[in-house]
Amino acid sequence: MRITRNVAAVGAFAALAVGAGTVFSTTASAAPNVTPQGVCGKAYKTVNSAAIGSLGTVYLTYNSSNGKNCVATIRTNPGAAKNMSTYIYVPDSDEWAGDSGSYTSYAGPGYVYGKGHCVSWGGSIDNIYVSVENSNCAALKEHRVTEVR
Template sequence: MRFSRSVLAASAVAALAMGATTALAAPASAAPNTTPQKVCGSGYKTVNSAAVGSLGTVYLTYNSTNGKNCVTTIRTNPGTARDMSAWIYVSDTDAGDQDYGTYTSYAGPTYVYGKAHCVDWGGSIDNVYVQVYGSNCAALREHRVTFTR
């Protein structure tokens, strides 16, 4: 009888330990499964970002080797596909790129040559939209707009 109790006690401790490990591991699955550099490319560095409410972040990145900017919108909690977008525009060259669709993790990448130019960029997740105008223009101040539809 004594052996049975110790086996039961050991089993109970093991089950509790497994449950604790599972409980501690669960939040890791809520973390984004990508980064702006994974989406845009290894030569791109984040130069600006804007929160899309609590749903995610739009990132503006720049590659000094090729002079291009890249924008991607990354969800905070990937999962079921949702309407998302990422876009970038350079008004003085009339160049732009956009990506709109239904995605589980991120929208983009979108690219435009932006060396020595002000850029407008933004993105959305569901009905939350972020727009940044006149960004990365040296001494000029950018203008940010966040709205829902």
């Protein structure tokens, strides 16, 4: 399920970033060998990623033909459903997208228009949360945080 909305306050973004709730529940597939391109689309190329401990990886992808970024959190070993999330945020435009719920292999996709913008993104699996701030922009140094809760 794709969810894109403008947020009025950073607090809403922060709640998603820390994996609060299952407001964006969907039914992600349990397909083996899931790839970021399989979740986001063939035209999306992986431009960044962050490990979520040994449980999986959150991927940031970009489609140069439409200027959109996509994020997907993919488990290393699909299996019994676990709480998972993925999110992306464009501070310049206050646009964000995300997905969270109980999934067997991946959370996402989440799409935003990111051409020419810095993006913040991340994801979670179980009790491990990863966030990457100020990513993929020349002006700012990205900042990565991994939390275990």
